[in-house]
Amino acid sequence: MSLKHSIRLGPAQETLLIPLFARAIENRRKRPILQDRKAAEMVESIDWDFQRFNQRRRVVACTLRSAMFDEWIAEFLRRNPSGTVVEIGAGLNTRFERLDNGRLRWFDLDLSDVVELRRKFCADSERRTALTGSVLDAGWVTTVGQSPGPYFFVAEAAFVYLQEQDVKAALAQIVDNFPGASVALDTASARAIAGGNKDFVRRKMAARFAWACDDPRQIERWNSRLRLMESRALTDVTGPLRSRLSLTERAGFSVLGRLFPKLAKVYLLNLFAVQSDATMV
Secondary structure (H helix, E strand, O other), X not given: OOOOEEOOOOHHHHOOHHHHHHHHHHOOOOOOOOOOHHHHHHHHHEEOOHXXXXXXXXXXXXXXXXXXXXXXXXXXHHHOOOOEEEEEOOOOOOHHHHHOOOOOEEEEEEOHHHHHHHOOOOOOOOOEEXXXXXXXXXXXXXXXXXXXXXXXXXXXOOHHHOOHHHHHHHHHHHHHHOOOOEEEEEEEOHHHHHHHHHHHHHOOOOOOOOOOOOOOOHHHHHOOOEEEEEEEEOOOOOHHXXXXXXXXXXXXXXXXXXXXXXXXXXXXXXXEEEOOOOOOO
């Protein structure tokens, strides 16, 4: 039996193991929401109590979120096959493996403890590079800027752990340096933040959500060069993704979205465009 990797991660960084486990569990299904064999391999080799998150509701939510972000990035790459994708707070995501078209340029940005763990499973290559640092650092901007645009920035389950002023600063850095870029991020309402933090306490995890955003359009008010292009709740499941849910799950999402629309939108995925001209609205 091979030895498992012992891990030491900061409080927020430890949460990357939750979506990793969700993708690994989902991969076992006959018709998974998304296929991720590499996630299953990583879970098998990491020494951590994953079973405390073995709940179907959590697995569906995590994998749907990842799959919805995948759809936006895949569409970007269909229009810009040689474009550059930057994953902010990459964790142990395997989005590159899922979406690589053989031409794109990809950067995985995360803190040093996460990058150290990533490198046990994912090697840098000519078109993929792991960058060590915070999204608030300036160093990564120059490195990414040397790759050809257009650019797509994705921050999945990353900004919710930052204070609001830090989210503003991170977005301002993207806007100032990458005009015309796309930015995909998730937001959570104050109600969702409070519930999530109670869940962390119950599961004896030190992580805490920090940034609550009840209306993603407030981000447009932070910076006139950011324009909200699309906002989706996890209940907004259509097309191929919907067909991969069980009949019970489809019915549950439909009822939630129809009867409790405000509750259905406590957690949103948002796609922004960075205007290249500050006078545009």
